[in-house]
Amino acid sequence: MTLFKKLFGNGQADPKLKLIPLYNQIVAKAREPHWYVEGQVPDSLDGRFDMVAAILSLVLLRLEESKAHALDMARLTEVFVDDMDGQLREVGIGDMIVGKHIGQIMSAVGGRLGALRTAMDDHNALDDAIVRNIYRSTAPAPEALSHTREGLLNVERALASQLPDILVEGDAKW
Structure with a gap:
């Protein structure tokens, strides 16, 4: 029976599938044109x-x-990792080194989590974190940096106004 379950699953839906609507909201929010126009975030991979x-x-x-x-x-x-894995393969990264790239991606996300966790209440620290993590240490024009900072603060406020239960369902309006 174990081999059968490995080959065909156990009949239960993958629990991470319920997080796909939330992940889609994250990607949609990140792809809003204002980040790349007014915020001057490079519109690149x-x-x-x-x-x-x-x-x-x-x-x-x-x-x-x-x-x-x-x-x-x-x-x-996990949904994010699955997406990044697919994106890497789509741009031609082979099986042999996808894992290394995923490790680097997760390290980058961990760094952003730590930076944003400590910087959201301090505009100077937040600006430093944004320049380092979004502009890759090349500061944009002051108005672009201000736009990105305010945009991230607006996202944080909108998320704070949502119940986590509604957020994970992907039904939140933020």
Whole structure:
């Protein structure tokens, strides 16, 4: 029976599938044109990754406030990893080194989580974190940096106004 379950599954839906609507919201928020126009985030693979990672980090920080959602945080991260794995393969990264790239991606997300966790209440620290993590240490024009900072703060406030249960269902309006 074990081999049968491995080959065909156990008949239960993968629990991380319920997090896909939330992940889709994260990606949609990260792809809003204002980040790339007014915020001058590079509209490139790296720039788009940096925005997805930043918005994902804000969502994870919101869910972190509720111990009941620890498993949802892990599953949301798995959905992100699955997406990044697919994206890497789509741009031609081979099986032999995809794992190394995923490790680097997860390290980058962990760094953003730590930076945003400590910087959201201090504009100077937040600006430093944004320049380092979104603009890859090349500061944009002051008005672009201000736009990105205010945009991230707006996302944080919108997430804070949502119940974590509604957020994980992907039904929140933020």
